[in-house]
Amino acid sequence: MTAGEDPASAGGRAGTLRELGERGLIERVRRRLGPPGPGVVVGIGDDAAVVAVGDRTLLLTTDTLIEGVHFRRQTATLRDIGAKALAVNVSDIAAMGGEPRWALLALALPPDLPVTDVDELYAGLGETAAQQGVSLIGGDTCAAPAGLVLGITVVGEVQGAPLRRTGARPGDVLLVTGTLGGAAAGLAVLEGGMGSAPPDAVDAVCRAHRRPTPRVAEGRAILASGVATAMIDLSDGLATDLGHLLEESGVGAEVRLADLPIAPATRAVARARGVDVVHWAVSGGEDYELLFTADGPHAAALARDVSAKTGTPVRIVGEIGPATRGLRFLDATGRRHAVRAGFDHFA
């Protein structure tokens, strides 16, 4: 869950969820639930909840994926759907610097689904589980006449205090792992066809969309460095998720669009479709890369260190400033670039 939204409007008697918006709803819920109870280190408002169990610190995250909302069987196999559903939950553990341990699956399945399809779904879940060292320990199954529903909960463990969304300070530097826009490019191809894009590039972006890799080792290295100040994973797109981090930290930011890491395959697909690739990198979702901030003087060394340890490129893409500056995207000439508003589930 994430927070934000003008308290006045969130507290008011907005008519429908569509009017209140996702962030208004979350803020409303957070205010109603009051302070967290015993053992709760971090409640609602971050990538995962954090609880203390004896001398251990656990991370807990849950997501429900609904057919027709989060995935469509026309553009993804059940194996891909299973693998991705678990991966995106693991990403929430990575985003706090933790390691995933156990997963619970609550599945609602159409009764006329072939059993071989169910086998494929579990095979995909099992692939991610094996890659990530996660044990599938339980769950629930029931019938779902209206389509597949996957409810996934992942429990992770973190060494020491987890990285939150709240610690960014003016003067910090903004960094990102991997590359951006690939999942959006893949979705565009899957929904609209490959057109004249090169087959290799098409394969790469489709894979980015279907099989995102949660950045667990990267998240652990970033936390262990001691110089990172805040972190979030990129599920709804850079503009939206950076917005959450800024709001939670009470700061602003400048992002240099020319510095955003974009894979050659993503650029090739964008060219073939006549799309501005920066739009996918900034507003496209589901890259599941880590966006984080670090103490300015240590940031370049941190980027090199994490990259050396994990093999994943890490790029400095901007700076944190005061909240009054808001969130600005700057083009190569230093001019402000208008960015489309982020994704809202209820809009």
Next chain:
Amino acid sequence: MTAGEDPASAGGRAGTLRELGERGLIERVRRRLGPPGPGVVVGIGDDAAVVAVGDRTLLLTTDTLIEGVHFRRQTATLRDIGAKALAVNVSDIAAMGGEPRWALLALALPPDLPVTDVDELYAGLGETAAQQGVSLIGGDTCAAPAGLVLGITVVGEVQGAPLRRTGARPGDVLLVTGTLGGAAAGLAVLEGGMGSAPPDAVDAVCRAHRRPTPRVAEGRAILASGVATAMIDLSDGLATDLGHLLEESGVGAEVRLADLPIAPATRAVARARGVDVVHWAVSGGEDYELLFTADGPHAAALARDVSAKTGTPVRIVGEIGPATRGLRFLDATGRRHAVRAGFDHFA
């Protein structure tokens, strides 16, 4: 999750989920996932999964409740739906002798839902959370065009080894907390009207259906006694859930129908509708009472002790025998009574 089903048919290439059945699916999944990983004390196949975290033992359970499958807004308020959704998950913690600690909520909500309805949903969740000492620590919200979906995960803690479904032995006695059939009577009234049933009785059974009370204190006392051997909560009805316990323990049982605890309100509603109340007590679901087994010579003292500590009646309703005897329901004259097959989500 629960197990069972002929391994030959579960392992075969059954066509659809409807043909494989719920228990066939669960057994198939359990076989595919293989042995549990590090820290896993109990994986798939009980009321909750059990993991070791340092010197603590945690219980984890998750359920997804879907509008039109698990509830209908015509017969329950959103406040009731929220309260019950959390209560039924807490019941899975109670069924292993644990105490609930934290809950995660993944909600999918129709965008045109009035915000006041969402407030009611959270108010109901908050009521159960407060009653049960549970902290709501996080979750996720998204839009659900096809209706409400509530994904709930509850984490609990247990002192020592939890009570499982696997420990019942021939010679043990079968016990149940509270009364049976009330929730089924309530559902019958809510779906079919109250007819000539007395208003007080109608109120009582509707409340039993809408607001089940998880038996947490009872479960803890049963575990702490040291003489109970197996336990399960009654979500799908006595016949079905006892069937699960017997299969997991590898034993059979005889149940004396005349000894089943049935509330006067439930009897009154059954009379008014011309229904055999025993049918509701045996095959009706959602009572969320605890069904457990105990060493024969200690069972009567255990029943008195749990009842004295919690104020909840505890009744001896049958005996555990060898697996070859199967599950038999006996009427007041000692004759076998045919019982309708249990609930299967995919049938």
